Ligand SMILES: NC(=O)C1=CN([C@@H]2O[C@H](COP(=O)(O)OP(=O)(O)OC[C@H]3O[C@@H](n4cnc5c(N)ncnc54)[C@H](OP(=O)(O)O)[C@@H]3O)[C@@H](O)[C@H]2O)C=CC1
């Protein structure tokens with residue numbers, strides 16, 4: 093019963109948010125050329141975050157943060173994902189505390205880690221540490237590389253049924269012998285904080301529909317753009333990569349924010365000619381130094397999702413991460429660039445905490 097009310101409230105919230113955003117979009121002078129059309133003809137992007145984050149998902153890409161003075165929207169050349177993520181995480185922590193004090197519940201995240209890939213171990217460690225710092229409960233199921241699909245399903249079903257768990261993440265990539273599609277299909281839709289369930293992805297891609305969760309990395313990229321004051325409406329955006337978990341959802345999100353989006357992938361001929369016309373380049377290819385200065389238009393904004401581990405015995409864990417972008421070259425020509433590390437990566441984790449909190453709020457009808 094309580095659950096039904098909570099879901100109804102959440103639905104109402106989305107609708108109210110949608111209507112509010114519609115009004116804002118239609119009344120914005122920048123969009124007045126649309127005003128003669130009927131509202132239903134306009135692709136409106138409703139807010140995607142129902143956490144009490146700033147109203148940053150508005151269709152006009154302008155953002156408003158009730159906790160920050162407007163002067164905080166500054167454009168520096170290096171987009172500092174680490175500090176933006178820290179700010180979001182501390183606000184999640186405040187909300188978690190408020191939830192605990194008022195209803196005696198905290199959000200819970202379960203992570204399923206299969207095998208011992210070095211990078212996966214680091215990411216999972218970081219996610220669990222971030223949960224602890226935000227007051228979110230975490231549970232880790234570690235399975236050996238050679239585990240059977242059934243073992244994964246058992247762990248998944250246990251978390252699906254556990255009322256103290258509001259988010260479930262199956263760390264990818266999985267070992268070769270496991271069927272990723274089959275496994276991700278089993279994650280409860282209401283706990284799919286990664287947003288990888290086909291129904292969440294489908295709703296993200298369809299006009300007029302709302303996913304319960306938006307994938308963390310794509311959401312983090314948009315958050316970085318919006319918080320850095322980058323205008324998206326009507327801009328030419330190029331996304332490099334079309335994977336289900338990064339490239340595709342990023343392109344869908346940019347489209348929801350009214351960018352004109354081109355997708356570049358491994359079979360694209362002459363990608364450089366396409367990227368050098370873009371106002372915004374989001375790259376998620378996993379190819380170190382793919383993006384040279386000749387690939388960029390002067391003044392472009394560059395979001396580097398790529399994280400390639402490169403052997404480095406002098407680094408703490410024996411490797412360091414490099415992005416897709418030749419950072420020094422990009423700095424010379426772009427108006428803003430995200431670094432690797434310290435750009436999109438920390439935002440992915442911050443968005444995971446947001447989605448987990450959001451999930452718990454939705455379940456308990458807590459606002
Ligand atoms: N910072 C973060 O939080 C995260 C970072 N990542 C990183 O982002 C990168 C991409 O991840 P993911 O999407 O999972 O990787 P995938 O390998 O699944 O996808 C890579 C995509 O890039 C395309 N691609 C590969 N090489 C080229 C090229 N030379 N030119 C143009 N396109 C190319 C591929 O094209 P095609 O489809 O034709 O094969 C594919 O669509 C990786 O480095 C990963 O580590 C991933 C998740 C989160």
Ligand SMILES: Nc1nc(=O)c2c([nH]1)NC[C@@H]1CN(c3ccc(C(=O)N[C@@H](CCC(=O)O)C(=O)O)cc3)C=[N+]21
Pocket residue numbers: 214215218261262263264265286308309399413432433434435436437438440441
């Ligand atoms: N189900 C699932 N969901 C994911 O979101 C997911 C995944 N599987 N598999 C792997 C990719 C990769 N990913 C990153 C998360 C954080 C950083 C991150 O925090 N990076 C830090 C550095 C990390 C470090 O090395 O210490 C940075 O860029 O500054 C990077 C990458 C999430 N992924």
